[in-house]
Amino acid sequence: xxxxxxxxxxxxxxxxxxxxxxxxxxxxxxxxxxxxxxxxxxxxxxxxxxxxxxxxxxxxxxxxxxxxxxxxxxxxxxxxxxxxxxxxxxxxxxxxxxxxxxxxxxxxxxxxxxxxxxxxxxxxxxxxxxxxxxxxxxxxxxxxxxxxxxxxxxxxxxxxxxxxxxxxxxxxxxxxxxxxxxxxxxxxxxxxxxxxxxxxxxxxxxxxxxxxxxxxxxxxxxxxxxxxxxxxxxxxxxxxxxxxxxxxxxxxxxxxxxxxxxxxxxxxxxxxxxxxxxxxxxxxxxxxxxxxxxxxxxxxxxxxxxxxxxxxxxxxxxxxxxx
Amino acid sequence: xxxxxxxxxxxxxxxxxxxxxxxxxxxxxxxxxxxxxxxxxxxxxxxxxxxxxxxxxxxxxxxxxxxxxxxxxxxxxxxxxxxxxxxxxxxxxxxxxxxxxxxxxxxxxxxxxxxxxxxxxxxxxxxxxxxxxxxxxxxxxxxxxxxxxxxxxxxxxxxxxxxxxxxxxxxxxxxxxxxxxxxxxxxxxxxxxxxxxxxxxxxxxxxxxxxxxxxxxxxx
Numbered sequence: 001x002x003x004x005x006x007x008x009x010x011x012x013x014x015x016x017x018x019x020x021x022x023x024x025x026x027x028x029x030x031x032x033x034x035x036x037x038x039x040x041x042x043x044x045x046x047x048x049x050x051x052x053x054x055x056x057x058x059x060x061x062x063x064x065x066x067x068x069x070x071x072x073x074x075x076x077x078x079x080x081x082x083x084x085x086x087x088x089x090x091x092x093x094x095x096x097x098x099x100x101x102x103x104x105x106x107x108x109x110x111x112x113x114x115x116x117x118x119x120x121x122x123x124x125x126x127x128x129x130x131x132x133x134x135x136x137x138x139x140x141x142x143x144x145x146x147x148x149x150x151x152x153x154x155x156x157x158x159x160x161x162x163x164x165x166x167x168x169x170x171x172x173x174x175x176x177x178x179x180x181x182x183x184x185x186x187x188x189x190x191x192x193x194x195x196x197x198x199x200x201x202x203x204x205x206x207x208x209x210x211x212x213x214x215x216x217x218x219x220x221x222x223x224x225x226x227x228x229x230x231x232x233x234x235x236x237x238x239x240x241x242x243x244x245x246x247x248x249x250x251x252x253x254x255x256x257x258x259x260x261x262x263x264x265x266x267x268x269x270x271x272x273x274x275x276x277x278x279x280x281x282x283x284x285x286x287x288x289x290x291x292x293x294x295x296x297x298x299x300x301x302x303x304x305x306x307x308x309x310x311x312x313x314x315x316x317x318x319x320x321x322x323x
Numbered sequence: 324x325x326x327x328x329x330x331x332x333x334x335x336x337x338x339x340x341x342x343x344x345x346x347x348x349x350x351x352x353x354x355x356x357x358x359x360x361x362x363x364x365x366x367x368x369x370x371x372x373x374x375x376x377x378x379x380x381x382x383x384x385x386x387x388x389x390x391x392x393x394x395x396x397x398x399x400x401x402x403x404x405x406x407x408x409x410x411x412x413x414x415x416x417x418x419x420x421x422x423x424x425x426x427x428x429x430x431x432x433x434x435x436x437x438x439x440x441x442x443x444x445x446x447x448x449x450x451x452x453x454x455x456x457x458x459x460x461x462x463x464x465x466x467x468x469x470x471x472x473x474x475x476x477x478x479x480x481x482x483x484x485x486x487x488x489x490x491x492x493x494x495x496x497x498x499x500x501x502x503x504x505x506x507x508x509x510x511x512x513x514x515x516x517x518x519x520x521x522x523x524x525x526x527x528x529x530x531x532x533x534x535x536x537x538x539x540x541x542x543x
Contacts (some may be wrong), residue, residue, distance in 0.1 A: 035427070037418040226414050229374060230475070231404035232431035233397070282477055320396070 035238045046212040047252045053205045054256020054299050061295045064194035070185040078176045082147045088140035101171045110155030118145040204310045206310045213314035238315045249307025253300025326352040326514045332382030344538035355509040358518040360535030366518040370487045407476030411488035413468040415460040422456045425474045450474045466497045486517045
């Protein structure tokens, strides 16, 4: 058929309805109002619910990023330091052993620095648990040597352990690997927890969009039927409905993301009241890094994509079920 | 050559009784026909099958020489674009202007406004609605709505025009004038089938009549 087909023009007889004059009436506006009325779809409800979902998603991602930062700091500190402990058992020349160990450490490649903890400093470390009473003077307090590792050329710790065992039996090497492994395991668990939370949020968002799409289609059933009879294809109807869901998803994502961003800013401001150790080990405010910006941007993008894909599939299914 | 052919078509809704039975009907290309029958005889169901809004329970329907039984969903719009439909209840979209309603079949085909603006304005003039170009259906009278619906049905020069009780909501004088419109369209080559139970109309306009009774058709 002729794509631009219109009713016959030449030779059309008077219909009895037209006045026969050539007075022309013009089209006011763009002559292309939205075929599917916008006000009938529950977009405001969907947007509110989606914005709440996006806010929760931003919180989950933000919490995950904060945890990752904290764990990175912890593991980085642990990985760059080992400790040698010289036990103060009877018959051991502690000071001599400390000197021997220090010598071995200085001669070991990959060790950046060593810090011999003085007996006074070691007692200071125990005071919070044992008090300042004279009991500490009677106890055989082990000596500690903090060893900083050159991360670019780390030493062979197993070889060092063996050397110390042979040369200085009272010395033991603590590489803190157990703590590092536990921290990484905890970080993994938190990551999976965040993924589970985000998956639930995405599922809830998908369900919301499906219901909203069905509601929009049902409300506009009459209009859609007329469009079908006028020769519309599924793709035309889907396009007419889809752009609105796309816009709703984007708006909801932006609102949720902005609210989430504000929440982290407020948390950052409130962190001033936290003590330094807590801030150092538990709370790491999100900085303005590109990864953190990406987290706030990715939520609106994902919300839009979820709305788009879910609505498209849902519309197709509803259309097939309807007609 | 036939444009519509029904062969042993039967139709039932759900598990109910068959409302159309062993229907055999042929409409010749370029013909003008009436479809009549008592209320509830199945006229609307038959019309719905013709514009592919309803599938027969059994039998074969052929449109434009093509069996519609095995028609893929994606091909249905292609067939519908060759058919114009007018409803008794007009079915204009309330949120669109008269111009936009009439232009709808061209718009869903992806045509550009500049390509069809003059066609639509000219057709609106022909059906006497040029002064209602930008009006919404809510402010149109019954007759004006029906003329807008007719204009929408014929804007794309369909080969087959189906009208289900098109004069049901207008006075007798206007009904006759609308019939003249349909006759003129038929003169341009469009095959016309009008479902009506208005006996006065059938007496006034001389055209073949298909009577639907007890689920079967007979020619008069």
